[in-house]
Amino acid sequence: MNRRTSEVEQQAGVSHVARIGTPRFVGREAELTQVVRALFASSALVLVEGEAGIGKSRLVRETLAALRTHTAGAADPGAAPVTEPLVALCPPFREPLTLGPIVDAARQRRSDVSGLRLSALAGTLRPLFPEWGDALPPAPEPLSDPGAARHRLIRALAELLDRLGVRVLVVEDVHWADEATMDFLLFLATRPTQRISLLLTYRAEDLPADSLLPRLSASARQVADSSGGQGNVRVTLGGLEPPEVAQLVSSMLDDELVSPAFAELLHSRTEGVPLALEESVRLLHARSDLVRRDGEWIRRTLDEIDVPPSIRDAVTDRVGRLGAEAQQMLLAAAVLVDAEAEPVLAQVSGLTPDEVGPALREAVLSGLIDEDEAGRIAFRHALAARAVYRRAAGPDRRAAHRRAAATLEDKRPVPVARLAYHYRAANEMTQWRRYAEQAADLALAAGDHPTAVSLLHELLAEGGLPASDVARIAQKFPLLSVTGYLRRADVVSTLRSVLDDERIQQADRGRIREQLGRMLIHLGEHAGGVEQLQRAIPDLADSPSDLARAMATLGGRIGIGSLPAAELRRWIDRAASVAESRLPEAERRILLIDRITALLDLGDPAGWDLAAGFPTEQTSSQGTLDLARLAMNTGDAAMQWGHYQDARRRLAIAGDLSRRHRHQRLRDMTLVTIAHLDWFTGAWSGLADRARHWVRLDDEPVMQLDSRLVLGLLGAAAGDDPTAEDAVRSVRDDAARRGIAEMSMESTGALARLRLAAGDVQEALSLTDDAVEVVMGKEMWLWATETVPVRVAALIAAERLSEAEDLVSAFAGGFDDRAIPSTRAALETCRALLAQGRDEHAEAAAAWDVAAAAWQALPRPYSALLAREQKSFCLVKAGEGEAALSQWTEVAQGLAVLGAKKDAERVAGTIQEHGGKKPGRRRAGRRGYGNHLSPREQEVVELLLSGLTNREIAIALSRSPKTVAAQLNSAMRKHGVSTRTALAVLVTQTRFGAMADSAQD
Template identity: 55%
Template sequence: MNHQPATAERDLPSLNSPRFVGRDDELRELLGALAHPPAVVLVEGEAGIGKSRLIREMLDRPEVLGRRALTAACPPFLNALTLAPVVDAVQQGVTGLEGLELSPLAGTLRPLFPEWTTVLPPAPEVLTDAGAARHRLMRALAELLDQLRVEVLVVEDVHWADDATVDFLLFIAFRPATRISLVLSYRPEDLPVGSPLARLSSRPAADGGHARITLGALGVAETSELVSSMLGGEHVSAGFAALLYERTDGLPLALEESVRLLRDRADLIRQHDAWIRRPLDDIAVPVTIRDAVTERAGRLGPHAQRILAAAAVLGEPVAEATLVEVAALPAGPAVTYIDEALSGGLLFEDGNGRIAFRHVLAARAVYDTISGRERRAAHRRAGEALSARRQPPVARLAHHFRQAGDTARWSQYAEQAADLALASGDHHAAVSFLHELLADEELPGTVKTRLVQKLPIYAFTGHVGLAQVVRTLSAVLDNETLAVHERAEVRAQLGAMLMQVGEYGEGAAELERAIPDLARRVDAAKAMVVLGRAGGADVPAATHRRWLDGAARLMDGAIPAEDRASLQVDIATGLLAMGERSGWSVGAQLLDDPGMSHVHRGRGLLNLGDAAMSWGRHAEARERLTSAIEWAEQHGHQRLGDMARETMVHLDWYEGRWTGLVERSAALASLEEEPVIWLDSVLVGALFEAVCGSGAAAEEKLRTVMAEGDRRGIEDLPLEPAAALARMRLGEKRTGEALELTERPMAVVAAKGTWLWAREIAPVRVEALMAADRESEATGLVDAFADGLGNCDAPSALAALDSCRAVLIEGRGEFGRAAAAWERAAAAWEALPQPYEALLARHRQGACMLAHGEHAAALPLLSGVHDSLVELGAQRDAAAVGRTLRAHGASARPVWRGGRRGYGDQLSPRELEVARLMLGGLTTPEIAQLLSRSPKTVAAQLNSAMRKYGVSSRTALAVGLTQAGITPAEY
């Protein structure tokens, strides 16, 4: 085709919007998933690939038209306001909330919907805990969507979503009994590293539709079809289509823009070099789009071009009046200019009369052509226009005034945006705003001191890292205008943050320098509590104890009750972590206080439950953790609930409740944004793998946890994985590696004097030393362990000490005494209960009895150990016991090597456990809670038991169980 320049408008071919081309399979997949609500559909692809068009086609199909759908779009702002896309979608799609049956929880929505405060319930009490506040906000917003009967929530450009929006989408997707289907579009290359959005594809809901649709480029044939549809069905030669395909790589947006320019010029666009895709953050637009948009915009009149520039500066759909004001055009003839701009095809008008660019890349291309002076002026006009709204969008105002160079108004709105983010529980967004303010050299030092106090120390994920904030605070300290107490406040924050990134020594030094100059007692007490946490490899426990005692002495009536409660939780936690018995009385006194707030009670339950597990007080740990989970569900505290559930998983590992453990641990391990939860769940999964699965997989995970503990400066974190890995090496007769793995962890325990921490590492270290013929060192370590525990009566540490002593005696060849020592150790582990460790001790007891010639007593003991290990799932250990039995002429039950165990018409151990609890009068939910299983799993196990007994009711099952001599379980 040879196109000549057109001489008149009538010579140009008519130009249509492109037909929906090349996406039929994807549309069928999308609609198929939505046919099974609640569905989760992820639509991914690069900019301009056709994600929005696919979604528009979906919304226009009869299958979806009859369902209530809300469409949200995430704006390309660095600091998006909390939940802004969903809030905007509700505001645009709903006229009001009258007639809705909203619970008191909906009062939490007042900061997000100030225009509806007259119909929203009163605001509930303020929660100081970020996780609790955010989760409560999500529950309230989900309730609002439910009341509005929303069935499909579409969120486009999720790669730009604020953290709270992503969390809300995950909350909706994994909420029990949800009826809202999600359709999310995003660019995978622009997703933040480690984005939690991956959880939606890695953990699809079992009872809803699920699809992950990746849009690719169009082929040559599809390119020809799309171009033809725009040219009124005109035939397109193969050569023409191939040329367009070659220069656009089949990107639908690039094809569409090229065809529009072809029509405008009546000629072929000159061929550029190969298409280069760059992320938008590079402030670069692909050459084809840039040239096409620039030339099309250049064909418009100067006033229409001002409309385009205003739309590019605003970067979001806005009303005509706002667009005209930012363009600085007279209102009267502006309608004509808007119509001209719309006719150019770069802008579109949505169903609410708002105008915006049809494609982000086109907007970026126009924005890049605006001179710096005019760009600043347009941003200022945008800020003035938006600030006149009844409810100003403070995050967008901060963006516009910063681009305008108006520091005073930028800082005003950025701080307001940070405050609103904090009030909504979105601490990540707050950190972004506050960090930008603190990094500004023009901001006065006194203002920065106030802002520093707002920084949430433990919320540093996303695009602003903790290391960046630490550098910024260090620069703030260099401000010579700060008063002494102001400098101390900044220094205390800096010290706490340095300790968070593993720089314990430097952080502790900053805190110690800050304490004497802090003006408020509560600030000094908080700094002392931070120093009282057992960190730093070479800081003795006695030093931490002195700081905790100092904080306790400061807690009088001058400190507000809420702060006192928070400090008491921290003091009890710090004492118990170091093995100080006094921590239990502090904790008990704390929980007995009727005036204690809900937030601190929940944290106290979690921390005391975790401490009880570490001490080996398992019954108390389960009671506290169960209460913490119930508290979290009652008060909507997602993070605390997840932490309690993960600690419960760890407790179940210790207690041998291994059914479903891998799945529960893996589910929590997907919470990468919560490092404490993630690391502990990875650890539990690795411990299970080490005993029941792949040694190679276990080693990788164990080393990951050890490395993360070292990197983050969490001194006690590497102890358990190091012990597990060293135990694997001892089993492989690689003594040198076991010694190497245990050397530094054991040295940290000894240097700090936190001998409670030795419960995992000491027995393995003693074993390695004895295997290396270093008996004197092993003896010295056992003596130091016993002396170091002092009055610490932690059952887990005492059981570990019994195991250490048994290793010593066995290593000396005193097999009769060793058998008795191992029997004591086994009994101690059984009392916790910690059945896996108990069975390993019984195995060693039996082996020592054989070595001492007590075959008649040893073989039945070992046979029972073998069967119990098989039942537990510890195949490798069971195989080792089996080899010992066979070597002495006894038979061993075959070890299960994987796959489903077959029990025939007999109840499996898990079915029997559930059935006995049912006989005791417990309901399915009560059994599920007691065993930490889902009600669905318990119901399935009871149904299986009924099938095996040939009955159809639980009453008949109870009769059959009783006749079979099965007794109710004690609980």
Template identity: 45%
Template sequence: MVRRASTDASPIPALSVPRFVGRDREFAALGGALGNPPAVVLIDGEAGIGKSRLLREFLASQAERGCRVVVGACPELRVPYTLGAVVDAVRDGVGSVSGLRLSGLGGALRPLFPEWATDLPSAPEPLEDATAARHRLFRAFVEVFSRLDVGALVLEDVHWADEATLEFLLFLVSRRPQPVSVVVTYRREDVPPDSLLLRLTSRLPADAHLVRLTLKPLGIGETAAFVSSMLADGHVSAEFAAFLHARTEGIPLAVEESVRLMHDRADLIRQDGGWARRRLDRIEVPPTIRDAMLERVGRLPHDTRTVLYAVSVLSGPADYVTLKAVTGLPEDRFTAQAADALGCGLLHEAGPGQWSFRHSLACHAVYDAIPAHERRAMHLRAGRALEGRPLQPVAQLARHFRLAGDVEASCRYTEQAADLSTQSGDVATAALLLHSLVTSVALLAEPLVRLVMKIQFQALSGSDPYSKIIDSLQSALGSQALTPEQQALVRFQIGRVLMVAGEIEAGRLEILRAVPHLAPDALEAARARTLLALPLGNARPVSEHLRWLHEAPAVALSIAPHHRLLLSVERAFALLMLGEEDGWAAAWQIPDEPADPRAASIVAAGHTNVGEEAMRWGRYDEAAERLAKALVLAERYELLDCFDSIASSQAHLDWFTGAWAGLADRAERLLNDDDRVRLKDRCEAALVAGLLQAAAGDRDEARERLRFAGRDDQQRIEAAAALAQLYLRDGDVDEALRLTEGPSESTVGTGIWPRAVEVTPVRVAALVAAGRLGRAADLVTAFEHAVGDKDAQAPQASLVLCRAILAQAEGRLADAAVLFADAATAWEGLPRPYDALLAREHHAHCLLADGRHEAGLPVLSDVLRGLSALGAHNDADRVARFLNGRGWDTQARGRGRPSYGDRLSPRELAVARLLVGGRTNREIAEVLVVSTQTVASQLKSAMRKLRVTSRTALAIRVVELGLTGEQGRSPAADE
């Protein structure tokens, strides 16, 4: 006979808060980490797993130890407010900064803590650059932590944090010494792919004291103990515990909500002295936490649900007065139901008189259940209630009025919130606030244009932050009655955003339609013409671009000084891009010292851009000087966003000048940091990495890097030239021709020669390899006409190289040898050693083809040493194979560049010996088959090394040192 389970009718006790179970190991690890500060503790786990409970229990156990800990949480808002979690943590954990005697940095906290205004230093001078402002704010927070002896900053749910909060955490953990311990909780599955949180979780400094805790679900035994603690420690049957564990997967929140739902259903029974579930095989627990909570909420009285709705609308701790206002309930009904809402188990008292949901999942579930019309009404009441506060929470006001459909109020508060974010250095939140507003609310044209102008698109995440902006602008253009000038302003913004998005031609068309109707002295009129002057997109004659630049009107004095500075910097940049020497006069007007901090970022960017163009002109000393000036400003004014642009430009310059030591690592670091470094700077780093890999012989990797570099318009032509050179060396002439056709037409074909330096020699070589010598000759003539007599060393050297390639193809070997030597000398003068060595290699091959073996082989030997020392191993191997094939012992001469010091090199010695014989520079050049310019350069070097100042003194010194040797002796004999 089967024994039936005995049940009793004992009343079901009120449910208790579950005991903290199953986390002993994590609790100990957290204590060990914070007991050895400073530490970085990362607590990861899925929703409802108990991350917050672990922190609460641990912090409660530490309360009597005297270590100050500040705790904040990141709520899930459509647009998080700047440093919100940090501000809340400091406000709740510090209380007041009175008597701290903060330095002037403390004034930077005023926008975030207006209630502390009387206790904070005066506000510092505003910074135009948001990054510098943000960095200054970070340092102010650190000073507060230091003065108050804060031991740890704890932030929960950082997967929802705004970018400024994440940057602040990175700032803290990267400083040495680390100012405070940092503890964060997050859900890995909810971290956006472009979030800065990935850097915090994967790229901490090597010496950081890091502890990772990943919370796992409860086991069946732990689930039984957890449920028992809710039921006055009554015994829970093994069958019941297994049932719950299977359906909740051991997630503590799911277990708790399931038990509460069963309690509400009266589905719990006493059985055999323990707790079990009625009809275990028939009634299922809802499969998700959300469903369980919604069923529980649906069982509550209407007014109690209304209170819960109001708490979810406010989406954060809510006080009694505000909560009552949002519910819209009369006093007596609200008072009666508020207590029931607090007692239902979904809410808790987050602070004195502050209510919020115990878990974000509950908040979201309840919010989603609110009928749409009731939700809009609640947001409107929330906005009006918060609007009456002495210190208005503008970010929350912007959100409430936007969701309530109040366009005017939403626009006003969103702009205020964005301005506050920018002042705090949080450009990302400012951009997100404005982007969300202009793409979700139908604004009038005037505020729409003003707000779009404020959006810094580079701060927005996602692959396409532009389309919705363009749609909003086009909608305003088509649906509103606008004056011609208003239409022009909207069209200019459409065109500007299209160009920023990379749709150059579509953007140009809109700007062209706008230009006739823009006010002549307006900022937009000048900027529109400057944008049209930039040589981007389809190829156009240089004269067309210059016409737009010359038509740009003078900017009215009413325009802010930093806007006038911006226009002058942009004009100088455009002139240099177009190959106009007047651009240098304009560039020299860029100040070394900005007039005020707001101008610092403009000046730094100006020097960086001029440095880039100086490289194209071959003015490498100028480029180095400009980049150095930009770096000084970036460091002084903490312009963090400038560092990567300067670093990528410096890497490019180092490639040209042969400073290759450590360059590959620097380029790769920039290229691989895709969550912080802008695409433009990553593309420039990819170009450098690809060029280095091509020189080293890693062709497949080089092609990949160079194709990536071509995604940026500024690097596209040079990347195409380098790719074409690789295909030429592999014998794929057709692909080399294809790759260089468009870039050649958009540079030489349009007269925009600064961008033709790299591609034209490759294009000429490809045409020659295809047997199209006439086309090659025409291209060289066009390049010569475009460059003219401009004082631009790199284009002039490139032109000589093109002539040399053509002369060699036409069989004029003696002329080609001289021209290659001239090109090498020109490259050396920049200096640009890699290109000089390649030109020397061609020079040697022309000598050998002309039968001058004694002159050609030593040159190749020198080239081999130079390429090896530089790190161009692929080229060095090619030269070594050739020399070995001619019986030249390359091993005996080593693979490193010779360090002659004050001794004459073989080529300098050959020139000096001929000088002793009474030869003129022209005669020496004819004997050695080099140019007179090369001879003059080598004589100058010899005089420097032997410390003489004239040709006669050099000849005498060579004789005195016994360096004359035999007249017919090969220079190679002296190596």
């Protein structure tokens, strides 16, 4: 293209621009003031949102300049001065090194840590900062739990930032941040003390669906509200308006005027996105399409040449106008991604020493790359870097990646994550495997198990590994981290394919099978997991830890196979024997929890004795999380046994510990179990909404099934969900397929009750055939609670009374008067059903009374009310019609208050059939209970007696602390006391007095 001005243009007063400059900061003054003012205050969280090229990074640069040149008093008198911020950048590719952006930023801030007076906790940082090995404390004991390991690492890194004096942390492009980095930011934002202000930039459209950013924002606001801090400042950047477009373009053209028509055209083509504006102006300049006429800049021919529709087109066109050497230099910068010094860039470019200088100057003059204060060179915009990278030919890209890898290998510490990235892109698979495994090892050591899983899975799935490497890589998978992360089905599929490799040695095959089996169980595939464990045990003789774990896991899978409880108990004892003789304390503690859980699942009270002896004083993060896991497992067992108050206490402990130590999956499991407990105890208010939340939880089949069951049961009782029975049936089918025995039994019993109530006796019998056979064959009478009563009712309805009597006799004999309240209530229900089936009306009414009292003592009010309903039928047949009507009226009102609308309407209809008056609707709220405690107040008082604080009670009941405090105040008012202690003493004395009166009677 002719770059000289024509004579015609000169005569018309037209001239071309001689040079083009960097645009000034335009149109964001209000946002800058808002951000700077927030950061001058203490403990602020500033979120800057906007699409690519909208100016987020420019706003950050201007903010940093303002923080450096202004005093705190200039923005907010009396506020603390702001020190030099620490700036981290999240790369556009997944950084396999845990907390990579923060680590790189800290490394740039300081070359060593001597003199920082770091605590022993800082030894955790050794894998992240190997170059500081001489100055860091010794590495602490490794933790097997990913949540504990990550939390310890996060605390150590936070301490490092505190010692470095960081008061403002800037993290750009958090939509690319790894999960560990987001966890770290969440930790910083919610610390009650030593808060660091955060300035985060991100693209909302690129945020992962499960991003922690919304949670971080909400948590920071809660902390700010409670402490009086600054709280959240959210800035959303949009496109510039036409007048601002004119200002920006003018700033690039020596502040000369820009024609309104030109500004309007640029705005319409770029929507005011600053990067698109800048690139378009530079392209116009390169094409000589930008001219000055009569004192203002215009397009030469507005109708002929169109502004490029995308930044990529603009960058591609600009790069194409550069020399081949400059293009090669730009490709080197795009391949490196991170900012690097000139010598590194020169080596990666592949240019000769004579070519480097001119090529670099031309590339810098293009405006695409820039040099920072440390002399490092990088693209000014990530979009431009990607455009350059994509336009390059494949062989050229691979060659540049090979040169990048060769250059970076000389760095210390060795950047294994970047080397893995470059060798993979260069298709150098042997070297990629070497560095990918090293990166996975670093991630494991630092507690970043999701990243480790991703790398290890990629190594196995890629193929080509030597036989000796296959087993080693497979055994590195951190089991617990697979649950809740990544595409777990893909990981399982990959491990299965590894087992098909005939090169794997027998011992290695056993270890891989053991790990695969436990992984399948965590995924809710119990049957498949048990099969793998059984096949693994013969190959694990030389691995006591793996052998004990496999045995303990098998002993707890009581729902799979035909082994009776006694045989399963032997598996558990064998695992304990191996653990006690050969394993270190930490592993014995984990296996002890497995043994306690298995024993309680078997209905063996020895599990409670072992749980009582578990050491509660734990000083390490791993030990504390072991306590949380024990509390969760025993809380679930206590719920199955019918120790509902104890279950709430244990689950409250589990929820609190898992929350404080950020073990999200354990906390989710605890909350789902509390929701199920709420179904049993009649705490149905708001329960459906909570269950729906957990139903939507992706990749957690056990939690989803549990929540679907609760939803189905609630819908069936209320009668307002026509799909409720189908939901219960689907849970039953899915649980049976997966081998999740407890859930299969409960859903089977619930479905059989629904079919029996609908008059379908045969299906009720068919549904319970296999379930009761399993209960009796395995001697698992704990499962009889949900299945045997409905089976007895169906047998009586089918006029098979003798079979029902035999079943109840076997139930009573197998139960052997164990201290399992839920099973005791179920047995009393069966006895009442038999008396009713024999037409022994008075005896049946008394038996139903006993059953109702047993259910209410748990408390399980729904079952108690249904038992009292049956008692009334027996009273009518015994000639006590008035007592029956009175009882039915109370039952109907109780069911209505509970939320069992369908059942309440059925009982109301029964009352009318027997000549009674349909009961009126009972008022909700305090007035309905008078001076007696409401069910919700009673729950709060029960947990108070267990020694829980208001906060722990709130967690256990899924209520707010304010609601719990209000309900305790109401309970104190009704009892005429003014303190929690007085309330506890009065309730306890009242109960002892009632027990004494009962004993005298």
